[in-house]
Amino acid sequence: MTQAATLSQLSADLLAAATRAGADAADAIAVRDASLSINVRAGALEDAERSEGVEIGLRVLIGQRQACVSASDLTPATMQDMAERAVAMAREAPEDPGAGLADPSQLATDFDAAALELADDAAEPDPAHLERLALEAEAAALAVKGVSRSQGASASYGWRDMHLAATNGFSAGYRRTGSSISAVAISGEGTKMEREYHGESRTHAADLPAAAGIGTLAGERAVAMQGARQAKTGAYPVLYDERISSSLIGHLLIATNGSSIARGSSWARDLLGEEVLPTGLSLTEDPHRPRIAGSRPFDAEGLATRPRDIVRDGVLQGWTLDLATARKLGLQSTASAARGTSAPPSPSVTNVTLTPGTHTRDNLIAQMGTGLLVTSMIGSTINPNTGDYSRGASGFWVENGQIAYPVNEITIAGNLRDMLRRITPANDARDHLSRRVPSLLVEGLTLAGA
The missing domain is CATH 3.30.2290.10 (PmbA/TldD superfamily)
Known part of the structure; x- marks a missing residue:
């Protein structure tokens, strides 16, 4: 057998x-x-x-x-x-x-x-x-x-x-x-x-x-991180390197998950049909990309998976739902159920893609003038109800549009509602990843360093 x-x-x-x-x-x-x-x-x-x-x-x-x-x-x-x-x-x-x-x-x-x-x-x-x-x-x-x-x-x-x-x-x-x-x-x-x-x-x-x-x-x-020091304190643009930019979009995916919405514990609970990303940007899910780890032919409740728009032209289109959360909200499942052997199904996204920009990462570094390029993040304090955001980070300080020196022991703070509506994407997303998200420039975040 x-x-x-x-x-x-x-x-x-x-x-x-x-x-x-x-x-x-x-x-x-x-x-x-x-x-x-x-x-x-x-x-x-x-x-x-x-x-x-x-x-x-x-x-x-x-x-x-x-x-x-x-x-x-x-x-x-x-x-x-x-x-x-x-x-x-x-x-x-x-x-x-x-x-x-x-x-x-x-x-x-x-x-x-x-x-x-x-x-x-x-x-x-x-x-x-x-x-x-x-x-x-x-x-x-x-x-x-x-x-x-x-x-x-x-x-x-x-x-x-x-x-x-x-x-x-x-x-x-x-x-x-x-x-x-x-x-x-x-x-x-x-x-x-x-x-x-x-x-x-x-x-x-x-x-x-x-x-x-x-x-x-x-x-x-x-080697590039040798001589790292603390960054300046103040309000500066922050460029999330492609290595970690998907974490920022991940906060939006968590906030629009049906479990959070059904509990009423999401900062995005009143944003359906509202702008959550800049006009022109879309966030799509495609469970059928060949050779990609997140793909699946059906979900954990036997429903056929299908491509869908999570955000279209900046506007939030819907929640990520399994059968249970869909029923509680009076909606239809998005065939997003996932499960292990010891727990019931719960909603989860598969492969997502954010609309790429027209600039390279280096172009965005040049445009940002003075600010922070983040390449690594540690810890996380996210208020799920308000979207208040605070994370530890390290990376490189940018002066006059050029990388000046490595930095560490920085805290980045802002509010996800505002941050996500101010992103500018680069064009460097890697096609083999389940989350195709390019480097993201966000204006006006608060940095706590030296």
Whole structure:
């Protein structure tokens, strides 16, 4: 029996157990995955890890009460015990007005998971090959003049098979793979050490860039941060480098998530149909981009995924919804449900793209005059109700339109409502990322430094 058939049978067996235990409805998910990771440091193998396992999850519904259970024991006795325990839990759970499976008419019936090319057909790499890649990345980082040491490099590979089934008749699954290489370099000594990194990941190993290039960039970034000092305090333009610009758009995605909206705990709760980005900018979701990690043919409730506009020409078009949040808000699901084995579905976006600008990042640096180029962020204080924003950052101070010196220990503050309406995008988004967001220039943020 194939792995896919095994997962399909496990899901069917869980549903049968739930029906015997008295569930009104149920859905089940079975996941089999494996990962292999090799880490090196100072030219030698530091550790090698491989894991493989199967996990099953069951959600049962009694009216509008629901409960979830999961296990890694696949015996029939355990599955029956899971179902009985879940039914008992559901009977004691509070009613959830949004709980329930999709109507059969809503289910995905015509999709082609293979067309998304999420699974690499190449054989699983052997540990020696991954070790060579990691060593190559580390050696390249150490070869950069000014790099004093390596904090290590890694190469990894993994795959995940998933099958979802429900008592409404849905039953389907697909495979996803991933390969990655990363390196961490340190420049300087003692209290003047600076740490930087670079990493790349792809669904297909053949699409990865050369390991040496990854290591070289990590080393160059570490050296560039030597002599970092605090930035000036005041109101200045801030350019979010493409490395971290998606975090800014991520705050908008969180604020427009159906879970936040249904709870009334979002600064964007009254902005539907209002301008949230500058005119001319759109934020689109496309779950069907081939070879992109965020793609999926159907969501975690069996609904067919589809492209949609989250923001069109600056105006917010809608929320990110699963069935439960859609029902609570009197709307339709956007087929955005995601879930693991131990929790019910919740809304989540797949691949998003922000309209690119016409200028390069260097053009925006020249235009900003004096301000901050942010390349790394740490910590986060975001008020979900007001959008007040404060984050620690490091990067480079810009004077007269040119990078002057590296800076760290900076706090950036503003309000997300205002910030997002003042962004100017560059044209440097990377196409292989699930979140295609270019560098973003934001005027008039408050910086706290020296």
